[in-house]
Amino acid sequence: MNRLALFKAYLVKEFAIFRRYLPNTIGGIVTFYVIFLLIFLGYTGIAGGSPNYGDMVEDLIVGFVLWSLILMSYQNIAFTIKDEAQEGTLEQLYMSPYNFGWIITSHVSARLIINFVIIAVILTLIMLTTGNWLNINLLSIIPLTVFTLMGVLGVGFAVGGITLLYKRIDSYLQILQFAMVGLVAAPSESVIWLRFLPASWGSTLIRRVMVQGASIMDFSFGELSLLILIGCFYLAVGYGIYKKAEQKAMKQGILGHY
């Protein structure tokens, strides 16, 4: 019960900031939308005459939306840890009787709900603009997205841990954001080893649902197991790296320093 109370507190906190800084949020949505428009217009110019143009646009939309969601989720962890340390509140979180893992999970889950709303708005705008309507099967998309994002959160934890130790690495954090494009776009359907990268296999399955109209029930046990295993593996490894870094930071007395 207590744990749910913390999640609720984070939801209230995040929603209060979301509402108070609404112009900022709208600015973010507009930025993502404009970036998509530029990509879309460029893509139409190159591949406009192709017979598979319709499917390719749908692929592009799914890829872009997934990239946006993955980016936000990665930022949720890595940037949250950095920002809390910078603002002086990280030490307060560590003084909570809750385990820090649960604190950050509550924070990220609350942010994810808000991010889903933002992504839904961006997706609707994009579908309206392009005239391509995707298969929005929420019962299939939500569980696939959750396990896909688990791998991304693992990366976020690892990067967050490194941030605790090596403080001023903002530029590297920015570079990693673009590396996320590669994870979403990786052709893991055809190149087997790419499936083992975080979020790559999940993106492929989500694409199958949204573009090809498949349902989660159409996937084999092996395909779903792989998705779950990859998500759990990266989350466990990422969290392990974070805990190692946290212990080192606590030994060095630099946990809350920035």
Next chain:
Amino acid sequence: MLDKEPMLSVVGLEKTYQAKNKPPIRAVNNISFQVKKGTIVGILGPNGAGKTTTIKMLCGLILPDAGAITINGHDLAVERSSALRSVSAVLDGNRNIYWRLTVRENLAFFAALKQRKTAQISEDIEYYLEFFNLKEKRNEEARKLSRGMQQKLAIAVAMIAESDILLLDEPTLGLDVTSTHEIRELLRTLVDEKHKTVLLSTHDMHLVENVCDEVIIINQGRVVVQDSVSNLKGIFQTKPYRILIEGTLSDSQILELSHIPNLSIEVLDTGSTLLTALLEEKSELYPILNILEQEESPVESIEKITPNFEEIFLAILQKGA
């Protein structure tokens, strides 16, 4: 004070910082002390003495190399969660709150973070808004408050946890006189009325003198002294007197005065003579006055010097060094 049970106990605490290509820094060197329930204890020491490292180790934010910390009967290393439930801290003053949240939102969030029961939170928020005089600012974003108010909010946020122990690192740093006074009053009220235990590190001697029951003086990572403020003031209360005399003294007077222990004679630029005497008893003043009377040396003033805590602190540090 002796009958009070310890809320916080520190035994043999040690911390050395190792940095690459630099000699190790021994920040805390075998520190032991106790803080009794319902008292305010001040940790004093020069910069780099190990105050903040000690406080952060008590908060579980820095891992000690050796030693044991017991908070409200719980060993911090073994029962971290239970131990931390008894402690709240304000470590970076106004940086310990979310600046984009309102006063009320900050209190509500941190209450949940400290596992307060949801049903009690609303009532307690109202209580602390009233207690810290923040009621009118309840819906104001923290970033828009004055520094003094932000500091008060940070302490309120720590208090909403209903922890028994409050750890404060430099609670009056950078505050104006009014805010500093207000914080002092609040701390005293917290202890007297709500029976909290407060451990604070500070450079503010007035805070120590006016608010603290006990003082721990740390220097170079070691506890130099732990005693009550009144005891420390008593030890150094050797009744120093300053006697200002118009003009200079004769050689015979100087000779006679030189036989009185702990007395110094100084001729000032103004031409007057200043006698400074450390006396055990007030009656020891009469022989000095007799010597002055013999040649009718005109006494301009006699002043009894009361040492303030800053002088006591410096004297202890000098003795300890």
